[in-house]
Amino acid sequence: MDSTAWSMLLNGAWVTLWISGVSIALGVSLGLIIALIRSAKIPFVHQVLGLYISIARATPLVTLVLFIFLSAPTLGINMDRSIAGILALTLNTTAFNAEIWRSAFNNFSNDQREAALAVGMTPGVYFRRIMLPQIVITSLPSLVNEMSFLIKGSPAIAVIGIVDLTRVTNRISAVTYEPLPPILAAGALYMVIIAALVWFQRVAECKANRLAM
Amino acid sequence: MTDWQILWAERGVFVDGFLNTLQLFGLGTVLGFLLGCLIVFGLEGAKAPLRIALRIFIDAMRLLPFLVLAYLFYYGLPSLGIRLSSWEAGVSALVLYHGAYFAEILRGARVTLPPGQVEAAVAQGFSMPRMFLRLILPQLVLKSRGVIGNQLIILLKDTAFLVIITVRELTAAANGLSGTYFIPMQAFIVVIGFYWIISIALEQAVNWMGRSGAKRGFKNA
Numbered sequence: 001m002d003s004t005a006w007s008m009l010l011n012g013a014w015v016t017l018w019i020s021g022v023s024i025a026l027g028v029s030l031g032l033i034i035a036l037i038r039s040a041k042i043p044f045v046h047q048v049l050g051l052y053i054s055i056a057r058a059t060p061l062v063t064l065v066l067f068i069f070l071s072a073p074t075l076g077i078n079m080d081r082s083i084a085g086i087l088a089l090t091l092n093t094t095a096f097n098a099e100i101w102r103s104a105f106n107n108f109s110n111d112q113r114e115a116a117l118a119v120g121m122t123p124g125v126y127f128r129r130i131m132l133p134q135i136v137i138t139s140l141p142s143l144v145n146e147m148s149f150l151i152k153g154s155p156a157i158a159v160i161g162i163v164d165l166t167r168v169t170n171r172i173s174a175v176t177y178e179p180l181p182p183i184l185a186a187g188a189l190y191m192v193i194i195a196a197l198v199w200f201q202r203v204a205e206c207k208a209n210r211l212a213m
Numbered sequence: 214m215t216d217w218q219i220l221w222a223e224r225g226v227f228v229d230g231f232l233n234t235l236q237l238f239g240l241g242t243v244l245g246f247l248l249g250c251l252i253v254f255g256l257e258g259a260k261a262p263l264r265i266a267l268r269i270f271i272d273a274m275r276l277l278p279f280l281v282l283a284y285l286f287y288y289g290l291p292s293l294g295i296r297l298s299s300w301e302a303g304v305s306a307l308v309l310y311h312g313a314y315f316a317e318i319l320r321g322a323r324v325t326l327p328p329g330q331v332e333a334a335v336a337q338g339f340s341m342p343r344m345f346l347r348l349i350l351p352q353l354v355l356k357s358r359g360v361i362g363n364q365l366i367i368l369l370k371d372t373a374f375l376v377i378i379t380v381r382e383l384t385a386a387a388n389g390l391s392g393t394y395f396i397p398m399q400a401f402i403v404v405i406g407f408y409w410i411i412s413i414a415l416e417q418a419v420n421w422m423g424r425s426g427a428k429r430g431f432k433n434a
Contacts, residue, residue, distance in 0.1 A: 060370035061373070066401065067405065152278040155278050156280070158280070169288070170288070173288065183289045184285070186281060187281045190277060191273070198276070
């Protein structure tokens, strides 16, 4: 492999990283919003969101990416490949993150809520000042775990022609006729990325255990 | 003909894809689980070199996206002179990848198993394989049934990756039909429904295992 091959690989890694990064940021915040809405238990909305989470968790990423990318034009929407990829990854990871946030809500002690309301905090202030800082720390390990799952699933976007870290190996081997070295190099890059996340997860777990509630 | 009627007329394609996905899923589950058990057995009484090699294998698989392994088998191995069909490459990638995950799940349960039972079994004269099969493995499986169920759902979803290396499974069926008739939305809705049904069935199976396990005194899933 020469330097052009390496720079193509790094470009692919960059595509994987930014698409995953955007999806993670969107997925974590949308997951929190969905968990909040679900905790209000509004009759019809609650069931719809439950159905969404159930379906999104069961749908393979490849199928979801193809579904979004191929059916957007039939609805008259002209969708860019990367937007379709981000949308699919976000829809997938939001469902998992919503469940992580929801279990954090459920495990949160009710005593603190009663105490906060008793000293005259509004529910909004209580959520922002008391609950959120604590559940962020307790659910961070699971959230990071879900992030590494997302990156492991991100090669699915290669199916609609986004040249990410997986698909770029095809491009390189089309020139060099040696598929093995680029695939191994791509695998090594993935390992570095995911190992960094696993390390971060371990650090987060230590923090969470120290603040164990 | 409406779009749905076209899909109904082409139901054979879906059924073929569905059966193929089920076949991949079944093979991946059974062989992967056996591989996982073998690895845990290897970790049980093994000497240092084998144990380190197995740990490296497990950790490497956990850090790798599944598709990269499938690429390695399908596109990479021919340059070493090993030529697998897309189906063979897909099944071996599924087995190897998820075997490592099953091994890690069982190993996690093995760490929490109290050592007294093993010592008692050794004192009773159990041979190593017999003790593993009769004493350790059943407890590990019952203890980690919830996590194993989750892993099965991940395995099911990973079979869809194989469409990229041209295996004819469920997602490939929808992709082909939507290419032929330009009705992508309906075709994929049907396929997503199929995946949803299998996942719900798996969840029910795990719940059922949980209840039958609880009867035997394994409360914590």
